[in-house]
Amino acid sequence: MIELLARLFIRGRDALAPSALRRAYGQLCGAVGIGLNLLLFAVKFFAGSVSGSIAITADAFNNLSDAGSSLVTLLGFRLAGRKxxxxxxxxxxxxxYISGLVVSGLILLMGVELGKSSLGKILHPEEVASSPLVLVILAVSIGVKLYMFSYNRAVGKKIHSTAMDATAMDSLSDAVSTAAVLVATLVGQFTGLMIDGWVGLLVALFILYSAYKAAKETLSPLLGQTPDPEFVRHIQEIVLSYPEVQNVHDLIVHDYGPGRVIISLHAEVSASGNLLQLHDVIDNIEHRLQKELGCVAVIHMDPIVTDDPETQRLRLAVAEKVKxxxxRLTIHDFRMVPGPSHTNLIFDTVVPYGVKLDRAQVQKRIAELVRQLGEQYFAVVQIDNSYVL
Structure with a gap:
């Protein structure tokens, strides 16, 4: 159905830029979600009023909040598409990302409210009336929500959207909650057991868990999460495919939203190379990264000595000592500055998260290890953090 609607309402979608197509799909799914959730609210509210079931009525208002969530998603995509x-x-x-977080908050609020209503029903149970119409409404509602979960998840994967993923999880939690309400209604009808409140409480707990999971997935990119290792590997492969580049370090990926990624890195090049030619190579790498990965790249050239055997020997020796x-510790930007009384070995050391020693302890230990190579050697170390896995 979504693809059919896309063909009808997203005009010229084959010619649209990826960002515009992404925004169009997000807005379409948001509009469809608003319509379906309002319809479900109306029929469930009617069923809850007829049966007197707190679980069905709560489920109806859950769908009303879902309509609000879909509205937030729609607005989020519109605002995200602004230039x-x-x-x-x-x-x-x-x-x-913010719209996805708001959706998670709405799911959380609904879970809390449903939990409170369910506790009241447990403390003061009431008989729930039922009818074939109520059962049919609940069954159809489950089918609709499973369909909404399916298309939201499919579109979320298609356009790589955490907001759509959060909406998909919301739809799945709704399907589960409505299924639980249906089971409670059937149990009450055929056994007389009043488990309406208990089922409502279980549904509330499931909704709260879904809210937590969705919030975690949308909050991480806002706080600044580590980039996808596959994306990092692809960047390194492209940069290192140029023979002029000896190594890559200080790679940072800045995520300003889907399709808005800026990367910065340092590329080690030979200090004896032609500066203009090397600059041209770096420009070509930046253009290629933007073309193939869709990201803006800023590359800093780090000149390193590659034709001095003594520098190479000491660099390898220091790297082994540091390990x-x-x-997991690595070094880069290695330089040797000899003097009349001592020689400074200047380099950066990358200390990944999880290393037990702090920065000062690492520096002190490296200085001790470097002195083992000779009393004339002094380590001048800059400690760097790794921003990728």
């Missing part, structure tokens, strides 16, 4: 401006030079892409502290 950069002087106040927001990186665009408004993170509005999509005795922790195998």
């Amino acid at each position: 950069p401006d002087p106040e927001h030079p990186f665009g408004h892409g993170r509005m999509e 005795t502290i922790d195998p």
Whole structure:
């Protein structure tokens, strides 16, 4: 159905830019979600009023909140698609993450309210009336919600949207909650057991868990999560495919929303190379990264000595010494500055998260290890953190 609606309402979608197509799909799904949830609210509210079931009525208002969530998603995609401006030079892409977080908050609120209502029903149970019409309404509602879960998840994967993923989880939680309400209604009808409140409480707990999971997935990119290792590997493969580049370090990926990624990195090049030619190579790498990965790339050239055997020997020796502290430690930007009384070995050391020693302890230990190579050697170490896995 979504693809049919896409063909009808997203005109010229084959010619649209990826960002525009993404926004169009998000807005379409939001509009469909509003319509279906309002319809479900109306029929469930009617069923809850007829049967006197607190679980069905709560489920109806859950769908009403879902309509609000769909509205938030729709607005989020519209705002995220706004062009950069002087106040927001990186665009408004993170509005999509914020909309996903708002949806998670609405799910959380509904879970709390449903839990409170269910506790009241447990303390003061009432008989729930039922009818074939009520059962049919609940069964159809489950089918609709499973369909909404399916298309939201499919579109979320298609356009890589955490907001759509959160909406899909919301739809799945609704399907489960309505199924539980249906079971409670059937049990009450055929056994006389009044488990309406208990089922409502279980549904509330499930909704709260779904809210937590959705919030976690949308909050991480807002806080600044580590980039996808596959994305990092692809960046490194492209940069290192150029023979002029010896190594890559200090890679940072800045995520300003879907399709708005900026990366910065340092590329080690030979200090004896032609500066203009090397600059041209770096420009070509930046253009290729933007073309193939859709990201803006800023690359800093780090000149390193590659034609001095003594520098190479010491660099390898220091790298081996550093790894005795922790195998994950690496060095880069290695330079040797000899003097009349001593020689400074200047380099950066990358200390990944999880290393037990702090920065000062690592520096002290490296200085001790470097002195083992010779009393004339002194380590001048800059400690760096790793921003990728």
